[in-house]
Amino acid sequence: KWKGVILYHLLQGTLRFNAIRKRLPNITQRMLTTQLRELERDGFVLRTVYPEVPPKVEYSLTPRGRTLEPVILALKRWGDEHTAFRHDPEICADLKGSPTNS
Template sequence: MTRIRHQSLDCSPGCAVEATLQLIDGKWKGVILYHLLQGTLRFNAIRKRLPNITQRMLTTQLRELERDGFVLRTVYPEVPPKVEYSLTARGRTLEPVILALKAWGDEHTEFRHGPEARADQNGILSPAAKGTE
């Protein structure tokens, strides 16, 4: 049986979780938000912290986070242009959520990948955890 996804955020009780997850859905949004919790970053600084993300995907994810009111994009009128990304007040409200996800992952990652699976400070699993050693 195919489950029909809710098309709006106005759903029955219990759907707040689904609505929230839709806002931070995607492979990279949560990790981007995690890094921005540490302070304002330029595009290339974010990219260096996420070596497996493409430039296009990072741009897309940042635009969506900006559109949804979680990230502020500040452009400085300089040559070359300087652009910084930071969390908005709304984005900061996700701090306990993101930190809770990190704490849970730190504690339970081994259930998915085995006891040797521990993520580094960038959220990247060790090669042993991925089975690539």
């Protein structure tokens, strides 16, 4: 649920943990940490720690993560185009009776 959104925000550039968290107000700190660790483990996100007090940590996309840009932007365009779809009461009523959603 969160990885695509995190990657989308990192497309705009390097961010610190709290900057990501501010952009995703509904994510818990624990979930964000878990998702970032998994993205780092899978080679999509680079975590850079600066030896300062307090430690400064930044997250950015790796070259592999950048390869997802067209996919992420296409998903965003699709979501933007279909936002009205999920808020239209007639469409929602039609879907409730749909055989694929029963």
